[in-house]
Amino acid sequence: MKQFFTNTLTLALALALVSTAANAQQFSKRKQYNSVGVSLNAMNYFGDIVPKTSIPSLRFAATRPNIGINATHRFTPRISARVALAYGRITGEDxxxxxxxxxxxxxxxxxxxxxxxxxLEASAVGVFDLIANRNNYIKRPDFVPYVFAGVAVFHHNPKGLVGGANSPTQTHLVGQEGEYINLQPLQTEGQSYSLTQVSIPFGGGVRYKLNKSFDIGLEIGWRKTFTDYLDDVSGVYVDQTKLTSDAAKYFGGGITRTGDGDYPNFNAPGEMRGKGNEKDWYIVTGLNLNYILAPRVKSPKFR
Structure with missing residues (x-):
């Protein structure tokens, strides 16, 4: 699966480079145009708190909503640039x-x-259409598949729920039942990590022309991140004396949890807490509606 993602990204970049060379001939500025759009999506994640600790494994019941806005500029018959701002949630529960x-x-x-x-994610990507539009926006193709790749910056803040199924009995030491606690300040594995990160968004979609001004599309995009702490789980259990609060011990695994009698010492210092050699991913799938801003047509001047 990793190879699939790598090959997809490589192919997208290669197609963009080939297309840029092929379109070296001038693409009339009168045919370039801008569009703005909104998106309604579903959001999932791949990490340590999924059915299997592998990239293809996700729990569909953990899907949460994501919404976004975007702006796109078409440069050539096949290539556009898009900037977007999106907000969504990922979840997991062992x-x-x-x-x-x-x-x-x-x-x-x-x-x-x-x-x-x-x-909260801000992204900039290059979009490569598999079907070229060499005309103006009014005569654009009705159906266009495309691929995209780029870079994104995102801010995240993992939180843990106090209580819940099979929870420890000492919840009163941590907070109110049902309260969400910020996990990053607790350093549950004795590690610090940044809440602002960079990711590589890539994927593909299809776009359909509703009328001269509106397109509707379906898109799926993967985000390769460079952190293993979207879920606050990565390495090994640490010595409880190194954790500085009851909340850190609670979420770090030091407080005995109900139903653990058949698996003693699973959370002893040095025992595996997460699969630290794998970075976390998240995936965004959904619908987008785009409105084309009709370019101004300058009237010819007669002398």
């Missing part, structure tokens, strides 16, 4: 995602971690 009877998932079931993370 008690629902991990099977205690699965040898590979057992420790994660007993880890009993949960999180939610609200992500």
């Amino acid at each position: 008690s629902k995602a991990a099977d205690r009877n699965d040898a590979d998932a057992r420790f994660r079931y007993h880890r009993n971690m949960n999180f939610r993370n609200d992500i």
Whole structure:
């Protein structure tokens, strides 16, 4: 699966370079145009709190909404640039995602971690249309598949729920039942990480012409991040004496959790808490509606 993502990104970049060379001939500025749009999406994540600790594994019941706005400028018959701002949420819960009877998932079931993370993302991508539009926006093709790739900056803030299924009994030491606690300040693994990160967005979609001014599209995009802490889980359990608060011990796994009698010492210092060699991903899938801003046509001057 990793190879698939790598090949997809490489192909998108290669197509963009080839297209740029092929369109070296001037594309009339009168045919260039801008558009603005809104998107309504579904958001998922790949990380440590999923059914299987691999990129293809996700829990569809953990899907949450994502909304966004964007602006696009068409440069050539195939190439456009798009900037976007989006806001959404990802979630995960061991008690629902991990099977205690699965040898590979057992420790994660007993880890009993949960999180939610609200992500605000600003992105800039290049869009390569697989069908060229060599005319103006009115005569654009009715149906256009495309691929895209670029760069994004996002702000995130993982939080953990106090209480819940199979929760520790000492919740009163942490906060109110049902309260969400910011996890990054707790340093549950004795590590610090930034809440502002960079990702590589890439993917593809299809766009359909509704009328001369509106397009509707379906798009799926992966975000390769460079952090393993979207879910606040990455490495190993640490010595509880190194954790500075009851909340850190609660979410770090030091407080005995109900139902752990058949799996003693699963959270001993040095035992695996997360699969630290894998970075987290998130994925955005949804519909977008774009409105084309009709370019101004300058009237010829007669002398």
